[in-house]
Amino acid sequence: MQKLSPVPYGSLIFAPMEGITDEAFRKTILKLYPEWDYLATDFLRVPSAGKYPLKHLVTHFGKELSDVGWVKDKTMFQILTSHRSFTVEMVKDVAQLGYPWMDINLGCPSNTVTKNGGGSSLLLDLNTLRSLIKNIRENFPGRLTAKIRTGFHDTSGFKDSIRLLNDEGIEMITVHGRTRDMMYKVPAEWNYIEEAVKISQVPIVGNGDIWCSADVDRMLKETGCHAVMVARGALKFPWMAQTYKRGFREETSHERLQKIKEFFQEYRTQLESESISLRGLLKQSKSVSRYMLDGVENGEAIRRKLLLSQTPPDFFDILKSL
Ligand SMILES: Cc1cc2nc3c(=O)[nH]c(=O)nc-3n(C[C@H](O)[C@H](O)[C@H](O)COP(=O)(O)O)c2cc1C
Incomplete structure (x- = not known):
């Protein structure tokens, strides 16, 4: 080696x-x-x-x-x-x-x-x-x-x-x-x-x-x-x-939300390419979203909605609507 x-x-x-x-x-x-x-x-x-x-x-x-x-x-x-x-x-x-x-x-x-x-x-x-x-x-x-x-x-x-x-x-x-x-x-x-x-x-x-x-x-x-x-x-x-x-500039809430959406779009593609079950897709997406909304405007409310979603389409539709 x-x-x-x-x-x-x-x-x-x-x-x-x-x-x-x-x-x-x-x-x-x-x-x-x-x-x-x-x-x-x-x-x-x-x-x-x-x-x-x-x-x-x-x-x-x-x-x-x-x-x-x-x-x-x-x-x-x-x-x-x-x-x-x-x-x-x-x-x-x-x-x-x-x-x-x-x-x-x-x-x-x-x-x-x-x-x-x-x-x-x-x-x-x-x-x-x-x-x-x-x-x-x-x-x-x-x-x-x-x-x-x-x-x-x-x-x-x-x-x-x-x-x-x-x-x-x-x-x-x-x-x-x-x-x-x-x-x-x-x-x-x-x-x-x-x-x-x-x-x-x-x-x-x-x-x-x-x-x-x-x-x-x-x-x-x-x-x-x-x-x-x-x-x-x-x-x-x-x-x-x-x-x-x-360079150190931190993003505005709006910029962060765009990046969060971009992240989850790619993450979903990667998970789906592994033929993950719908349950697994939802569970993984919820786990990964845990810290991402900290400090975002209305982040707590968005996180709550995401965590309450029952299916992957629910979860990703909430993100899309942001
Ligand atoms: C959800 C979660 C899972 C973790 N799993 C591991 C792990 O598999 N191996 C490991 O060495 N540390 C693990 N850690 C510890 C982190 O790698 C890190 O040492 C710790 O969170 C402190 O760093 P932070 O303040 O940047 O979070 C885990 C931490 C978290 C939050």
Whole structure:
């Protein structure tokens, strides 16, 4: 596998989001907003016994996108695992399929995941984490990165976890500036991102509470991080990377509504090209619309109508009428 060149300074990464960043969504972003430098799959959980057929991994990344070399190069394939899982088997399969970038999820806060020793709970036991990362590193020749929170209950192990990831050959670390116990309740603590920058030998990606393109610059300047990852803010403004790269002017409500319509027109086309069920089409469209109307004039009322719609035509007719 050819090694990818390093991620350039100031890159913008569209974050992994479970239930959102599937193939149809990423195809929409790639087509409408190619200004995002990198994208991510949502996490694929390593099975606790046996292994997935290869085609399951391909479907997770996206059947069509798996055939496009430059897309593979700009997309992190994220896995979620624990010491009980059959990690090495899956890591070898990801490598064999030629995905050049794997990201390890060390931040997922959900109870189902953490009670099985996965996601952010790995930050509680650094010995286990070390052997897990070692195993993955030995079996994955491509770019290997990790995404962490600042700790589980508290941040006492934060510096050690950064050092550990450095020692074991992780090539870039995304820091979401919250502990697992904080969930999303408090503002992200960017000072931990700054701390990671000071002690890490490998690039740090800042993540947490980037809500507009001006925040991207603020994150780069205040923390000294190498690149920025955006999740919920990128659902609110899927075109944020475009706004950032073209200058900071934020749009009027009218302009935003036009962009929202444009987004959903393309997203619908992509979902329909996958022969998704009508129920699935409606469900996905509702999930993706969750943050997009924040701050738009009458946004709350529009969102309510969208969420109450019973069929895809209802949903898309409401958008058309705006
Ligand atoms: C709906 C949703 C799904 C998420 N799924 C994932 C995931 O699959 N993998 C992951 O590493 N983080 C996941 N996250 C966390 C985000 O990638 C990000 O770290 C977090 O939301 C903080 O960034 P933000 O303030 O820009 O939203 C998810 C977040 C949201 C809101």
